[in-house]
Amino acid sequence: MEPGTEQIPDKLLSRISIAKQELEHCSDVRVISHYDADGISSAGVLCNALLRADKRFHATLIKSLTEEVVAEATKDCEFLILSDMGSAHLDELERSGCKTIVLDHHAPLRDSEKIIHINPHLAGIDGMTSASASAMCMLFAIHLDEENWDLLPIAFAGISGDRQAIRGLSGINKWLFEEGTKRGIVKAMPASLVPSGPLADGLCNSIEPYIRGINSNPEGARGLLEEAGIPVDATSTDIDDAQRVRLSSLLVLRMVEQGVPLSTIEELIHERYYFPKRKIEAGDLASLLNACGRSDKEGMGVALTLGDPEAMAEAQRLRKEYTSEVLAGLDRIAQKGVTQLENIQYFHNDGMGLSGILCGVTMQYLGDRDKPTIALSPSGDKVKISSRGTFELLDEGIDLAEALRESAAAVSGTGGGHRIAAGAMVPKEREEDFLNELDCKIGEQKAQKKV
Ligand code: C5P
Numbered sequence: 435m436e437p438g439t440e441q442i443p444d445k446l447l448s449r450i451s452i453a454k455q456e457l458e459h460c461s462d463v464r465v466i467s468h469y470d471a472d473g474i475s476s477a478g479v480l481c482n483a484l485l486r487a488d489k490r491f492h493a494t495l496i497k498s499l500t501e502e503v504v505a506e507a508t509k510d511c512e513f514l515i516l517s518d519m520g521s522a523h524l525d526e527l528e529r530s531g532c533k534t535i536v537l538d539h540h541a542p543l544r545d546s547e548k549i550i551h552i553n554p555h556l557a558g559i560d561g562m563t564s565a566s567a568s569a570m571c572m573l574f575a576i577h578l579d580e581e582n583w584d585l586l587p588i589a590f591a592g593i594s595g596d597r598q599a600i601r602g603l604s605g606i607n608k609w610l611f612e613e614g615t616k617r618g619i620v621k622a623m624p625a626s627l628v629p630s631g632p633l634a635d636g637l638c639n640s641i642e643p644y645i646r647g648i649n650s651n652p653e654g655a656r657g658l659l660e661e662a663g664i665p666v667d668a669t670s671t672d673i674d675d676a677q678r679v680r681l682s683s684l685l686v687l688r689m690v691e692q693g694v695p696l697s698t699i700e701e702l703i704h705e706r707y708y709f710p711k712r713k714i715e716a717g718d719l720a721s722l723l724n725a726c727g728r729s730d731k732e733g734m735g736v737a738l739t740l741g742d743p744e745a746m747a748e749a750q751r752l753r754k755e756y757t758s759e760v761l762a763g764l765d766r767i768a769q770k771g772v773t774q775l776e777n778i779q780y781f782h783n784d785g786m787g788l789s790g791i792l793c794g795v796t797m798q799y800l801g802d803r804d805k806p807t808i809a810l811s812p813s814g815d816k817v818k819i820s821s822r823g824t825f826e827l828l829d830e831g832i833d834l835a836e837a838l839r840e841s842a843a844a845v846s847g848t849g850g851g852h853r854i855a856a857g858a859m860v861p862k863e864r865e866e867d868f869l870n871e872l873d874c875k876i877g878e879q880k881a882q883k884k885v
């Protein structure tokens with residue numbers, strides 16, 4: 435077996451050891467995590483590990499961490515574990531005095547000596563590309579008990595859901611893959627643009643790649659198969675290599691005609707990670723967990739990670755519904771277009787749970803590639819903002835986490851996230867001010883880079 439190429443920094447290992455020692459002294463644990471695929475898979479890894487360690491736990495999945503949530507969670511709480519969040523709320527967590535572990539991967543503004551702060555950025559590893567929150571939870575779980583290596587498929591759903599596999603694995607994600615390979619838990623599979631299962635259905639009813647006239651268009655999908663010389667009722671295992679190549683080439687051609695850049699196409703064709711014992715691919719599990727979270731059925735997602743067979747059937751049903759809602763949203767954006775400001779582009783969308791995915795797909799397949807994409811969704815007296823960029827925009831100096839945090843703060847809102855994908859919550863009446871602030875801020879970031 436080849437030796438691994440990645441190492442886990444001592445700084446992380448020593449904090450994980452402290453977290454393990456502290457956990458040994460408690461019996462009840464409150465787990466709070468984010469509601470997307472990475473957040474649910476983080477909670478899934480933690481809950482499975484706590485169950486095995488004979489700890490009682492209460493897990494809650496939330497859309498965003500606020501001062502009120504921290505106050506509620508830390509009240510009468512013996513031990514709190516926050517995953518996929520927390521690094522931006524160290525002040526409140528320290529004030530609460532509750533014994534707390536934070537397993538997060540968002541770039542922190544500072545470190546903490548009062549709480550056990552476990553974040554890859556503190557050890558020089560980029561949490562946007564090289565360590566999902568679920569990967570951090572997995573590191574913790576295997577230090578609690580080697581038996582927890584079998585939770586690797588759940589952790590990989592978070593890596594895949596947070597798009598950390600699109601340019602190949604690195605950092606902690608790669609270390610987990612290498613160690614998982616040695617243990618025979620995970621297998622890398624070649625990349626393919628051809629959907630698995632019935633082809634016409636796969637082309638028509640998948641979110642990515644999003645190709646006008648094919649996705650949510652059964653006739654278009656069948657027409658493409660005919661053009662590739664493939665029977666319209668064929669499945670992925672029925673076709674030969676020549677048909678596979680013809681279909682892949684036609685898909686690439688359609689994307690190029692639509693103006694989709696090569697980098698997006700390359701990101702689509704990334705290696706997949708298959709878990710033979712669970713008979714599932716990481717991207718497949720990620721899309722099931724994501725559909726649970728975005729349909730307000732986060733608990734179903736955690737049940738799925740705990741091996742509940744009914745949860746699998748329900749998650750598959752939710753994924754179907756979620757996919758058709760996302761495709762309807764994308765069709766609307768493709769028809770109506772997005773509004774252009776000087777440095778950003780934006781669109782409105784009613785379903786708050788869909789804004790992240792719509793924003794990401796619009797950035798990659800429909801919008802202007804030279805500007806970050808912003809989605810705005812009503813949420814009571816506030817507006818929920820999602821933003822997505824590209825690696826090329828990051829090279830131009832754009833940092834969406836900083837831009838959203840500062841532009842939201844300027845209109846009495848809150849925001850944060852990663853450089854390439856960030857979010858915010860702002861008062862409804864300040865929406866226009868926020869967009870103008872953000873437009874200026876992005877312009878400033880680009881200008882600063884040029885100096
Ligand atoms: O929960 P988290 O905080 O880490 O969410 C990050 C979000 O950013 C996910 O929805 C993920 O799909 C998205 N993302 C993206 N493009 C990337 C990296 C992350 O759209 N390159």
Ligand code: C5P
Nearest residue numbers: 790820821849850851855856857858859
């Ligand atoms: O909600 P969405 O998927 O667009 O979130 C993108 C990223 O921004 C996530 O990493 C999320 O944790 C972060 N975010 C944040 N503050 C908010 C909303 C989102 O830090 N108010």
